[in-house]
Amino acid sequence: MSPSMSAQKITVRCKINGQDRSFTTYPMARLLDLLREDAGLTGTKEGCGEGECGACSVLVGGELVNSCLIPAIQAEGTEITTIEGIAEGEKLNFIQQAFLEYGGAQCGICTPGMVLAVVYLLNRIKKPEDLTEAALRTALAGNLCRCTGYTKIFESVVRACHARFGASAGASSGDQR
Amino acid sequence: MRGNIPAYDVRAPKSLTEALEFLHREPGAWKPLAGGTDLMVLLEMGVLEHKRLLSLHAVPELKGIREEKDRFVIGALTTFGEIQAHAELCREFPLLREAAASVGAIAIQNRATLAGNIANASPAADSAPALLALDAKLELASHEGSRWVEYRAFHTGYKKTLLQQGELIRAIALPKLAPGYVHAFRKVGTRKAQAISKVAFAGLARKAPDGKLTEVRLAFGSVAPTAFRATTAESRLQGRVLDLALIRDAKQALQQQLTPIDDVRSTAEYRRRVSLNLLEDFLLQAKNRGEA
Numbered sequence: 021m022s023p024s025m026s027a028q029k030i031t032v033r034c035k036i037n038g039q040d041r042s043f044t045t046y047p048m049a050r051l052l053d054l055l056r057e058d059a060g061l062t063g064t065k066e067g068c069g070e071g072e073c074g075a076c077s078v079l080v081g082g083e084l085v086n087s088c089l090i091p092a093i094q095a096e097g098t099e100i101t102t103i104e105g106i107a108e109g110e111k112l113n114f115i116q117q118a119f120l121e122y123g124g125a126q127c128g129i130c131t132p133g134m135v136l137a138v139v140y141l142l143n144r145i146k147k148p149e150d151l152t153e154a155a156l157r158t159a160l161a162g163n164l165c166r167c168t169g170y171t172k173i174f175e176s177v178v179r180a181c182h183a184r185f186g187a188s189a190g191a192s193s194g195d196q197r
Numbered sequence: 198m199r200g201n202i203p204a205y206d207v208r209a210p211k212s213l214t215e216a217l218e219f220l221h222r223e224p225g226a227w228k229p230l231a232g233g234t235d236l237m238v239l240l241e242m243g244v245l246e247h248k249r250l251l252s253l254h255a256v257p258e259l260k261g262i263r264e265e266k267d268r269f270v271i272g273a274l275t276t277f278g279e280i281q282a283h284a285e286l287c288r289e290f291p292l293l294r295e296a297a298a299s300v301g302a303i304a305i306q307n308r309a310t311l312a313g314n315i316a317n318a319s320p321a322a323d324s325a326p327a328l329l330a331l332d333a334k335l336e337l338a339s340h341e342g343s344r345w346v347e348y349r350a351f352h353t354g355y356k357k358t359l360l361q362q363g364e365l366i367r368a369i370a371l372p373k374l375a376p377g378y379v380h381a382f383r384k385v386g387t388r389k390a391q392a393i394s395k396v397a398f399a400g401l402a403r404k405a406p407d408g409k410l411t412e413v414r415l416a417f418g419s420v421a422p423t424a425f426r427a428t429t430a431e432s433r434l435q436g437r438v439l440d441l442a443l444i445r446d447a448k449q450a451l452q453q454q455l456t457p458i459d460d461v462r463s464t465a466e467y468r469r470r471v472s473l474n475l476l477e478d479f480l481l482q483a484k485n486r487g488e489a
Binding site: 025026027028046047048049050069070071072074077083084085086088089090091093094096137140158159161162163 | 199200202203204205206207208209230232233234237238240241242250252254278301302303304305307308389390391
């Protein structure tokens with residue numbers, strides 16, 4: 021292939037939010053665009069486009085990743101969960117519900133990524149005692165917000181943890197700020 | 198501006214043999230692509246020059262961590278998340294765990310690979326000081342076979358490495374350590390997550406019952422064209438009992454090997470001072486270990 025020509029498109033088969041999907045796209049297309057443009061799932065947001073801000077976070081094979089950094093060819097055969105797969109129909113997931121109740125979202129661009137970062141943490145927590153303030157802050161450290169100053173987001177996350185695991189979850193384990 | 202996506206041809210070999218065949222048949226034509234956390238950023242910035250990429254994600258021979266009698270062998274595609282999830286590896290090498298946890302943030306750690314960090318060859322790579330302190334060895338595979346090289350010799354200059362055309366990093370081996378080492382890894386950046394380091398440090402030290410240092414390994418990143426072992430300070434310390442005068446001596450010896458620069462992330466002067474402070478902090482920690 022000469023440099024001026026186009027690469028051949030490939031077929032990418034994957035499972036998105038439990039549904040088998042198939043796309044014809046360029047191998048270097050970003051998973052972010054596959055989700056938003058090809059699959060029509062615009063809940064996943066683009067922030068920086070270079071893996072710094074976490075707005076495009078999704079789960080691939082259960083792992084939290086930045087979808088802007090994944091070429092389509094690497095999505096072949098994977099299982100993907102986006103923010104659209106978190107709610108049950110019209111019923112919000114308890115993390116989303118907490119963001120709603122405690123003002124965790126302003127413009128909303130960072131919110132899907134924040135919620136998925138918390139989903140990822142909670143999927144991996146083996147016992148509620150592991151859900152320390154430090155663990156929550158590390159879990160959210162790759163997600164940037166330019167509106168809220170983080171306080172409302174963090175409060176929403178702590179409240180969500182309380183709702184699910186009781187009042188000791190997310191308790192301070194020393195000053196982590 | 199983002200690179201022109203249709204212009205990039207990507208192939209995904211299913212075995213190591215197939216991958217090495219690609220590299221052998223057209224020398225220099227195919228750029229290996231692992232976790233994508235560096236190359237996809239270049240694509241976004243419109244500066245990913247290689248138009249033909251060899252995505253290694255489906256090559257099974259490059260995956261997995263295996264424990265042998267006297268070493269751990271880490272597959273090239275092992276992510277920093279996988280390193281942190283491997284209990285035995287983390288118990289053996291606490292400083293490697295710390296280094297892995299300091300890379301980007303969780304979503305980056307879940308994609309970024311150890312060999313990618315090595316091959317990208319940034320002097321600010323988070324894994325570099327840790328691998329230097331751990332005396333890592335690299336297995337380089339090619340169509341002809343494979344060879345082992347010392348990681349210490351791998352970075353031959355700024356962004357220059359021992360990798361020949363047609364070679365891939367296949368695995369990273371870390372020799373097991375005798376018990377009783379003091380481990381340290383420190384990364385100094387603008388913030389804890391997502392920052393590229395201004396200075397990074399990894400240290401290992403072991404003392405005899407009489408307090409003499411039987412072994413000390415000191416490695417720094419971001420303060421020279423490549424990460425390096427502070428050999429002048431190491432030899433000053435070797436076999437001696439740590440006291441404040443010796444620590445001053447070691448800092449002076451380190452000065453000779455520091456060649457930091459001013460850049461967008463920090464200043465040479467700040468990097469120099471922090472490097473010396475990190476060394477002092479580590480040596481004080483080693484000095485106090487086992488003392489009443």
